[in-house]
Amino acid sequence: MTLQSWLQIGLTLLIGFLISIPAGRYLARVVTDQKTLPDRLFDPIDNLIYRLIGRRLCSQAMDWKAYTLHMLATNLVMALIIFLILVFQDHLPLNPQRFAGMEPMLAFNTAVSFITNTDWQDYGGETTLSIFSQMAAITFPMFTSATTGFVVAMAFIRALTVKDGGANLGNFYRDLIRFTTRVLMPASFVLALLIMQQGEPQTLAAGVAAHTVQGADQTIALGPVASLETIKHLGTNGGGFFNANAAHPFENPTPITNLVQTLLMIALPSAIVLCFGEMIGNRRQGWVLYGVMVALLLLFLPVVIVSEQAGTPLLAKAGIETAASPTQPGGNMEGKEVRFGIAQSGLFADVTTGFTTGSVNSMHDSFTPLAGMGLFVGMMLQCVFGGKGVGFLAALVFGIIAVFVAGLMVGRTPEFLGKKIEKPEIVLVSLALLIHPLVILAPSSWSMIAPYGVSSLNNAAMHGYSEVLYAFSSSAANNGSAFAGLNGNTPWYNLATAVVILLGRYPPIIFMMAVAGSVAAKPTLPLTVGTLRTDTVKFGTFWLGTILVVGALTFFPALVLGPIAEFYAMKGGFLF
Numbered sequence: 001m002t003l004q005s006w007l008q009i010g011l012t013l014l015i016g017f018l019i020s021i022p023a024g025r026y027l028a029r030v031v032t033d034q035k036t037l038p039d040r041l042f043d044p045i046d047n048l049i050y051r052l053i054g055r056r057l058c059s060q061a062m063d064w065k066a067y068t069l070h071m072l073a074t075n076l077v078m079a080l081i082i083f084l085i086l087v088f089q090d091h092l093p094l095n096p097q098r099f100a101g102m103e104p105m106l107a108f109n110t111a112v113s114f115i116t117n118t119d120w121q122d123y124g125g126e127t128t129l130s131i132f133s134q135m136a137a138i139t140f141p142m143f144t145s146a147t148t149g150f151v152v153a154m155a156f157i158r159a160l161t162v163k164d165g166g167a168n169l170g171n172f173y174r175d176l177i178r179f180t181t182r183v184l185m186p187a188s189f190v191l192a193l194l195i196m197q198q199g200e201p202q203t204l205a206a207g208v209a210a211h212t213v214q215g216a217d218q219t220i221a222l223g224p225v226a227s228l229e230t231i232k233h234l235g236t237n238g239g240g241f242f243n244a245n246a247a248h249p250f251e252n253p254t255p256i257t258n259l260v261q262t263l264l265m266i267a268l269p270s271a272i273v274l275c276f277g278e279m280i281g282n283r284r285q286g287w288v289l290y291g292v293m294v295a296l297l298l299l300f301l302p303v304v305i306v307s308e309q310a311g312t313p314l315l316a317k318a319g320i321e322t323a324a325s326p327t328q329p330g331g332n333m334e335g336k337e338v339r340f341g342i343a344q345s346g347l348f349a350d351v352t353t354g355f356t357t358g359s360v361n362s363m364h365d366s367f368t369p370l371a372g373m374g375l376f377v378g379m380m381l382q383c384v385f386g387g388k389g390v391g392f393l394a395a396l397v398f399g400i401i402a403v404f405v406a407g408l409m410v411g412r413t414p415e416f417l418g419k420k421i422e423k424p425e426i427v428l429v430s431l432a433l434l435i436h437p438l439v440i441l442a443p444s445s446w447s448m449i450a451p452y453g454v455s456s457l458n459n460a461a462m463h464g465y466s467e468v469l470y471a472f473s474s475s476a477a478n479n480g481s482a483f484a485g486l487n488g489n490t491p492w493y494n495l496a497t498a499v500v501i502l503l504g505r506y507p508p509i510i511f512m513m514a515v516a517g518s519v520a521a522k523p524t525l526p527l528t529v530g531t532l533r534t535d536t537v538k539f540g541t542f543w544l545g546t547i548l549v550v551g552a553l554t555f556f557p558a559l560v561l562g563p564i565a566e567f568y569a570m571k572g573g574f575l576f
Helices: 003-031 039-053 064-087 104-115 131-159 172-197 224-232 255-279 283-310 311-319 341-354 369-381 390-410 423-449 459-475 491-520 538-572
Strands: 207-211 216-220
Touching: 003 172, 003 255, 003 283, 003 341, 039 172, 064 104, 064 131, 064 172, 064 491, 104 423, 131 172, 131 207, 131 224, 131 255, 131 390, 131 491, 172 224, 172 369, 216 283, 224 255, 224 538, 255 283, 255 390, 283 341, 283 390, 283 538, 311 390, 311 538, 341 369, 369 423, 369 459, 369 538, 390 423, 390 491, 390 538, 423 459, 423 491, 459 491, 459 538
Parallel strands: none
Antiparallel strands: 207 216
């Protein structure tokens, strides 16, 4: 790996993290109803939507139960609408390709996937969906699903600061509208103009006829791509207008669009952490958590990059030159765009799994085993920044556990931001923590022994197992990327991944909202000499250690059977 490549990676991350500072402060002002510069533009839009929904519904105070119930009900209604659009798309407008309605089981999987910010795709977009479906059933929920995760996280933060016993954690509809109109929509609109200038299409035309050099006719698919691409990355949604995702030249035509898409994946999830510090009035606490997440990202990024640059041992043993030189990039270029190379492909892959976006500009299935393991880690830990709000809540799960364990170890009262952490909170947090590995490991194991699970594998042995494990890790983490060697469009995988997506999304949110209700009802205790401070570097290090230890104990055995075993088999020269 050249110095230039490392500089590209470092500069991209630095820009992303610098953007997150003003973005975090702006988010805090939006959430706390403080004045912002664009108020004159956004207030009339917000008021119009309030009238359509009902001003009373958008103004009433909600405790954790009401907030959660309205969130679940709204998501259910939108999922049903998406399902109906997909199934009956042949009867709806803007279908010049005359695509048939989507098969119900696949439509169920797709509706569940996109309403939960997962965007797992068991279909090829340009060969399956009409223009109307791409806009109404795919692009639209990219806004609402991202907003849902964010506002739930904001409600939890309010629980740490309210003094009314938890009777008012905000209003779900007001939060949903303000974040959509004041953050996602204007940013997506401006950025769509930028990437359109770079060559991404934005049209209602389904395609254009082209004549090849050989004299054949070819139809090149088009559509409203730019509008989807901006919210896809800004909202950490993933998926793609085209089956090739961000490796497609219409989705990612230039190095500038590749940089923009990488920065968009980083911007808001990292900003949420700093928004947390602003809202609780303790920036130092926000920076401690920020440091923990940055450490996790930087810990596993070199594993991906260095492993890919080292290449495949079997090729080296066969006498093929794999070292970088002035005439070739070296390393493992299988499944990668030459225009991005190993540095930008590896960075994009690590960011998309760490920030749980799911967009890909290279094929993860073609990565070397250890690099693939690095991609697993982001989804399994789910708090290497993670996606909109959910990754932040996952980090708080580990933080609360760290507070409780540290308090027991040093004989201090377990407190987090002045709130006592007692048995009810630990039980709920433990449930939120345990459900994630359960919905990954159980269906992965079953799929490797059930005939209808094994029949979808295009690869045997360790790599085939890795493909299955990746599919359920991606589903549980609301990521949506895939090891492409697995055929997921079968009744079993459509049903199983949809169930895992639902269980990976909503129960942890419900448990954490219950924690919010519990801590909100408790008084905020003043700092004393016996208080365990959580805004110190020392505690941040303990927080990081808790994440790594718990994550290793939970997932390391599964990784040993997959990418780690594959690495040693490949290193020993075995083919499988």
